[in-house]
Amino acid sequence: MQKxxxxxxxxDRYDNIIASDENETNILLEDSIIQKxxxxxxxxxxxxxxxxPEFDWSSSKLVFISTTWDYFDRFxxxxxxxESVKNQSVLINPYDTLTWNIDKHYLSDLNDVGINIPKTIFIEKGEHKTLSQLFDESGWEEAVLKPAVxxxxxxxxxxxxNNFGDYEKVFGELLAEESMMFQEFQKNVLTKGEVAHMFMGGEYTHSILKIAKKGDFRVQDDFGGTVEFYNASKT
Structure with a gap:
């Protein structure tokens, strides 16, 4: 019987807690708005x-994945x-869409249909490649390195x-465990920020502008980045 x-x-970090910092406050607020x-x-x-481990996923008609921000640490x-839940209930966002979106190899799919993406090289798990080789092959002055998931x-x-040699060891360790991506650094992230457009049910709803903290390039609030509404043009 479905309850x-x-x-x-x-x-786990955000389940049955009392918020103790801004991040937890935002997490609980977001989920509360959705739930209400x-x-x-x-x-x-x-x-x-x-x-x-105690929840029976077949006890719910629908499953809405919201604030699962440890998925990449426990991939x-x-x-x-x-894989298990899709056979016990109905995922609000389809399984195929979720698994496609989790892995940034989807950028190649976007590029294939004419959507501009930063120049990107994917290096697959277990591949023998060094950062020195990647800089030689790409000819880029600056790059961003990160996991595909x-x-x-x-x-x-x-x-x-000047600094890639400091990261050769960690790159090798990561590549032994997972696929990586090497992207040409987008300098306008520092001067203009990063815009994200939101679509729900195929319809555009709004846009946001994410801005990195001064001295950093990462726009996530984990590193001091900020988020504000952005008025996007139709073009």
């Missing part, structure tokens, strides 16, 4: 961590959970011809 209409999915919106529609809701486990600035490094 719930929908489950809002978070992760569903409840106003007359839906019976529940909120729990994706790795809750093999999270992938197994996704990542978030919150995890193992994201800004490299140039």
């Amino acid at each position: 719930f209409d929908i489950v809002i999915v978070t992760e 919106a569903f409840e106003r529609k007359g839906m019976k809701t529940f909120r729990t961590s994706w790795s809750n 093999p486990e999270f992938s197994r959970w996704l 990542s978030g919150a600035g995890r193992h994201t490094y800004r490299l140039n011809s």
